[in-house]
Amino acid sequence: MINREQAQALDQADPLREFADRFVVTDPNLIYLDGNSLGRQPRTAAGLVTAAMDRWADELVGAWRSKWIDLPRQVGAALAPLVGADPADVMITDQTTVNLYKLAAAAMTARPERHDIITHAGNFPSDLYVLNSLAMTSGGALRAVEHDSIDGVGADAIGHAVDNHVALVSLSLVDFRSGSIADLPRITDIAHEAGALVLWDLSHSVGVIPTDLRAAGVDLAVGCTYKYLNGGPGAPAFLYVSPDLQAEIVQPIQGWFGHEDMFAFDPAYRPAADIRRFGVGTPPILSLIAAGAGIDVTVEAGVAAIREKSMALTSLQVDLFDDQLATRGFELATPRDPAKRGGHVSLSHPDAYRISRAMIEHGVIPDFRAPNVIRLGLSPLYTSFTHVWDASHRLATLMDEEAHTRIEGDRTGVS
Numbered sequence: 001m002i003n004r005e006q007a008q009a010l011d012q013a014d015p016l017r018e019f020a021d022r023f024v025v026t027d028p029n030l031i032y033l034d035g036n037s038l039g040r041q042p043r044t045a046a047g048l049v050t051a052a053m054d055r056w057a058d059e060l061v062g063a064w065r066s067k068w069i070d071l072p073r074q075v076g077a078a079l080a081p082l083v084g085a086d087p088a089d090v091m092i093t094d095q096t097t098v099n100l101y102k103l104a105a106a107a108m109t110a111r112p113e114r115h116d117i118i119t120h121a122g123n124f125p126s127d128l129y130v131l132n133s134l135a136m137t138s139g140g141a142l143r144a145v146e147h148d149s150i151d152g153v154g155a156d157a158i159g160h161a162v163d164n165h166v167a168l169v170s171l172s173l174v175d176f177r178s179g180s181i182a183d184l185p186r187i188t189d190i191a192h193e194a195g196a197l198v199l200w201d202l203s204h205s206v207g208v209i210p211t212d213l214r215a216a217g218v219d220l221a222v223g224c225t226y227k228y229l230n231g232g233p234g235a236p237a238f239l240y241v242s243p244d245l246q247a248e249i250v251q252p253i254q255g256w257f258g259h260e261d262m263f264a265f266d267p268a269y270r271p272a273a274d275i276r277r278f279g280v281g282t283p284p285i286l287s288l289i290a291a292g293a294g295i296d297v298t299v300e301a302g303v304a305a306i307r308e309k310s311m312a313l314t315s316l317q318v319d320l321f322d323d324q325l326a327t328r329g330f331e332l333a334t335p336r337d338p339a340k341r342g343g344h345v346s347l348s349h350p351d352a353y354r355i356s357r358a359m360i361e362h363g364v365i366p367d368f369r370a371p372n373v374i375r376l377g378l379s380p381l382y383t384s385f386t387h388v389w390d391a392s393h394r395l396a397t398l399m400d401e402e403a404h405t406r407i408e409g410d411r412t413g414v415s
């Protein structure tokens with residue numbers, strides 16, 4: 001049995017423990033385990049956004065002269081080392097769903113003789129919708145390969161499915177439900193050997209798992225900045241395009257921010273030769289500035305150190321599951337091998353929704369994923385080992401008290 005003092009000792013030895021102070025905490029008794037949905041607010045964010053608001057008030061349209069227009073590339077360049085990319089190959093713009101659409105459509109156009117897309121059925125629904133609509137528009141099909149509900153999608157399953165009808169393989173590196181990690185280098189090689197392009201969704205890995213997109217030869221990638229990067233609600237997403245493809249592939253939303261010379265107001269679209277061609281319209285400056293605050297603190301901590309702590313946090317959570325939760329009706333819905341899981345641990349239970357509401361009433365915020373999964377997002381920059389111990393203890397206690405049986409109502413809205 002792991003006791004609370006052991007968790008406290010892990011905190012004492014944690015080289016990242018000072019980083020918790022870099023985030024705003026208004027209720028010290030609340031244990032926040034949903035940073036994989038919406039990360040906490042970095043302390044610097046409000047000041048930076050307020051300064052930009054003041055600039056807007058004072059300088060009006062002249063504020064654009066402060067190079068706001070370059071922010072999508074500047075903030076993208078700051079994020080680049082987290083995903084093993086060169087600064088010139090990343091941009092922050094639009095939402096993950098929109099970026100996925102732009103890059104997947106560009107990939108389909110680059111393989112005009114092929115019409116199918118491969119993914120797996122457990123991929124994030126927004127990705128499935130986008131990929132399905134693109135495969136249909138192209139006259140092909142979205143092929144969802146077999147996957148295991150805990151271990152996710154295997155490289156062999158992709159290898160068996162991919163053939164010369166497949167233009168694109170698009171997967172998430174970390175499964176949003178189980179937290180399993182896909183074999184990015186191997187799947188990328190398999191897709192390339194079959195002549196397909198690859199597009200990875202890094203939403204649940206960026207900022208918590210180091211990725212080397214350049215070394216793996218990844219063609220395209222997208223991901224959220226509001227989860228482990230703590231960029232703020234609705235923060236714009238990033239996109240990565242391999243330098244070999246930037247001047248070759250053409251994205252479908254041809255707006256003025258993708259033009260080679262946008263202020264020439266040329267009636268004819270001429271795409272920029274570099275990453276700018278994946279821009280569309282005016283960037284959300286205030287949100288980009290907030291996103292930059294979250295990215296900067298992550299880069300400062302270092303993603304290798306973050307991953308090390310993340311594996312220790314999830315290992316503690318799995319040990320606590322064995323100690324305190326397995327006997328209370330929960331099943332572990334995440335791989336046991338720390339190297340094969342990302343930053344969250346999922347528990348399944350037939351009454352997961354009501355239990356997640358009861359946890360919130362007991363000062364622990366997890367999230368619920370229908371039909372029966374509770375995700376515990378252990379964001380390493382501000383989650384301590386003691387938080388993990390206390391949260392499991394509160395959960396075990398509320399189960400013993402049957403507090404969840406007194407919760408009324410059904411699942412509604414964001415949870």
Ligand SMILES: Cc1ncc(COP(=O)(O)O)c(C=O)c1O
Binds near residue numbers: 201
């Ligand atoms: C894996 C994954 N992909 C895509 C999205 C959608 O992101 P957005 O709403 O910014 O388009 C999410 C949102 O949580 C996600 O988890």
